[in-house]
Amino acid sequence: MDYTAYRQILAETQALSELPFNDDEYEARLSRVRAAMQHWELDALLLTDPADINYLTGYHTFEVSVHACLVCTAERLVLQVASIETGAAVVTARADEILGYRWENPDEVIAPLCDLLMPCAAVGIDGWHAGLRHGVMAALAARLGSARFQEAGALLDGVRIVKSxxxxxxxxxxxxxxxxxxxxxxxxxxxxxxxxxxxxxxxxxxxxxxxxxxxxxxxxxxxxxxxxxxxxxxxxxxxxxxxxxxxxxxxxxxxxxxxxxxxxxxxxxxxxxxxxxxxxxxxxxxxxxxxxxxxxxxxxxxxxxxxxxxxxxxxxxxxxxxxxxxxxxxxxxxxxxxxxxxxxxxxxxxxxxxxxxxxxxxxxxxxxxxxxxxxxxxxxxxxxxxxxxxxxxxx
CATH class of the missing domain: 3.90.230.10 (Creatinase/methionine aminopeptidase superfamily)
Structure with missing residues (x-):
């Protein structure tokens, strides 16, 4: 069984079964973040901190050493995780789309992210978090230009610091x-x-x-x-x-x-x-x-x-x-x-x-x-x- 079949079976049997909170909680969080994005004049957020991803989607796994990211725009939430983590994603995460890449082939990370971010003139990143890997950021900047990426770590901090x-x-x-x-x-x-x-x-x-x-x-x-x-x-x-x-x-x-x-x-x-x-x-x-x-x-x-x-x-x-x-x-x-x-x-x-x-x-x-x-x-x-x-x- 390959990872796509594994993911599909879990999607049919256990989808969102470990989502920590109800839809209203996540909608309220997402509304606050999108309002902040509008204030900051950002078209997208590229989130790589596992806790930030968890905050907006519920996604959780103990394997936080591999690349994972969430692209948040005014219309969509797209979660990208390693292929072996797609099962955890469908069970724990509330996202519009889940993209997998082969764990052993990180080159598969970049092209899907470029497709997602190409229409976005201003993309917020948290450049001070270890989850934003240099290789990922360098490849995105090389293909899309560095000018579109802006430091925005304080945006999500400002939302997350007040607890519901x-x-x-x-x-x-x-x-x-x-x-x-x-x-x-x-x-x-x-x-x-x-x-x-x-x-x-x-x-x-x-x-x-x-x-x-x-x-x-x-x-x-x-x-x-x-x-x-x-x-x-x-x-x-x-x-x-x-x-x-x-x-x-x-x-x-x-x-x-x-x-x-x-x-x-x-x-x-x-x-x-x-x-x-x-x-x-x-x-x-x-x-x-x-x-x-x-x-x-x-x-x-x-x-x-x-x-x-x-x-x-x-x-x-x-x-x-x-x-x-x-x-x-x-x-x-x-x-x-x-x-x-x-x-x-x-x-x-x-x-x-x-x-x-x-x-x-x-x-x-x-x-x-x-x-x-x-x-x-x-x-x-x-x-x-x-x-x-x-x-x-x-x-």
């Missing part, structure tokens, strides 16, 4: 599953256990509670390794008195609401507790400043003022929050907005951010606590359920 009720429901379900995973992982922390064992128990609980494949694996580090940002479990044995940092994010319909917690295998030092209290103070300040009409920059500067007395001693990334929503590996960061100095965008009701408040004492330890927070008329309100305690676990 259906999206918020998915984020709340992710938050529930994330919490279950963290609780299970914390229950096995004790001296003599490895960070891998803690991560394994957390992963088991996340999957058992309903998580799909995650955009990021569970993150577990302990002791001095917490002081290094973005390392993960590596068979380290937890010692008495070690802090253990956990950051989990379950995926539900691809939506992720991450959360950080820190536990101590024994008694926390006075300084560890002080840093945990500082994380909580930062969180409260940020939530107060996440008011509609206030800027991301103003919230970041308010947090920086709280952090200032510790700045010479503790490392923080400088990003106090990032937007989350539907994502795919290798990250759950949506990329549509950051609470950081210099970010002039204003908060709107329905935006959702993870506030990653991890403070690191390089070479010694770190403490991380966080919630995923929704912007409301009264400020930031948590979707996750962190208790903002530095948990001291019996040894």
């Amino acid at each position: 009720d259906a999206e918020l429901a998915c984020l709340r379900e992710s938050a529930r599953i994330t919490s279950a995973g963290l609780e299970a992982a914390m229950a096995v922390i004790r001296p003599g256990v490895t960070d891998n064992e803690v991560a394994a128990e957390g992963a088991r609980a996340l999957l058992a509670a309903g998580s799909e494949f995650m955009s990021l694996q569970p993150i577990v580090t302990s002791g001095e390794r917490i002081g290094v940002i973005h390392v993960n479990h590596k068979r380290r044995v937890i010692a008495a008195g070690d802090p253990v940092f956990l950051e989990f994010g379950a995926a539900y319909q691809r939506y992720t609401a991450p959360m950080m917690r820190t536990a101590v295998a024994g008694r926390a030092s006075t300084e560890m507790q002080a840093v945990a209290d500082l994380c909580h103070e930062l969180y409260e300040v940020l939530c107060r400043h996440m008011q509609p009409g206030d800027s991301f920059d103003a919230a970041a500067q308010a947090a920086e003022a709280v952090l200032s007395p510790w700045q010479a001693r503790l490392f923080h990334s400088g990003v106090f929050g990032y937007a989350v929503g539907a994502q795919f590996p290798p990250s759950w960061v949506e990329g549509s907005g950051y609470i950081a100095r210099g970010q002039a965008r204003q908060f709107e009701v329905g935006m959702v951010f993870h506030l990653p408040l991890c403070l690191r004492l390089p070479g010694q330890w770190g403490v991380g606590l966080s919630d995923t927070v929704m912007v409301t008329e009264r400020g930031g309100v948590a979707l996750t359920d962190n208790d903002w305690r530095l948990h001291e676990l019996p040894v």
Whole structure:
């Protein structure tokens, strides 16, 4: 059976059976995007971010390493995927047409895209996303001319950053599953256990509670390794008195609401507790400043003022929050907005951010606590359920 026959059988038996949302949800999204295209004076969008494609069509697969794209015009949505992914496309995606190309022959990508884009004088692209492959872009520019392609990554970011009720429901379900995973992982922390064992128990609980494949694996580090940002479990044995940092994010319909917690295998030092209290103070300040009409920059500067007395001693990334929503590996960061100095965008009701408040004492330890927070008329309100305690676990 070749891939066209395989695709046809699925189209006849399981078409759209795994579409995450109803037609009204997708029509509303498409209307907002097309209105933005008109404002930007674009005839088409060439979307290559798996999350952008998912947002407009529902398309999802764990194979996001191969080329896929969506051409969106005022009249049509055309999805192009590798031949082996056409089955997933007919089962999960709402599109006017699905084009396949042989996985082993990427040269088949270009000609159909040229045919689609030839009538379009202005085509928006996201030149900063890794999904837009240099070879594809170079070939399109060579055949169609580079002048018609315009940077438009901010267009879809501006639509996606405000979540619908259906999206918020998915984020709340992710938050529930994330919490279950963290609780299970914390229950096995004790001296003599490895960070891998803690991560394994957390992963088991996340999957058992309903998580799909995650955009990021569970993150577990302990002791001095917490002081290094973005390392993960590596068979380290937890010692008495070690802090253990956990950051989990379950995926539900691809939506992720991450959360950080820190536990101590024994008694926390006075300084560890002080840093945990500082994380909580930062969180409260940020939530107060996440008011509609206030800027991301103003919230970041308010947090920086709280952090200032510790700045010479503790490392923080400088990003106090990032937007989350539907994502795919290798990250759950949506990329549509950051609470950081210099970010002039204003908060709107329905935006959702993870506030990653991890403070690191390089070479010694770190403490991380966080919630995923929704912007409301009264400020930031948590979707996750962190208790903002530095948990001291019996040894």
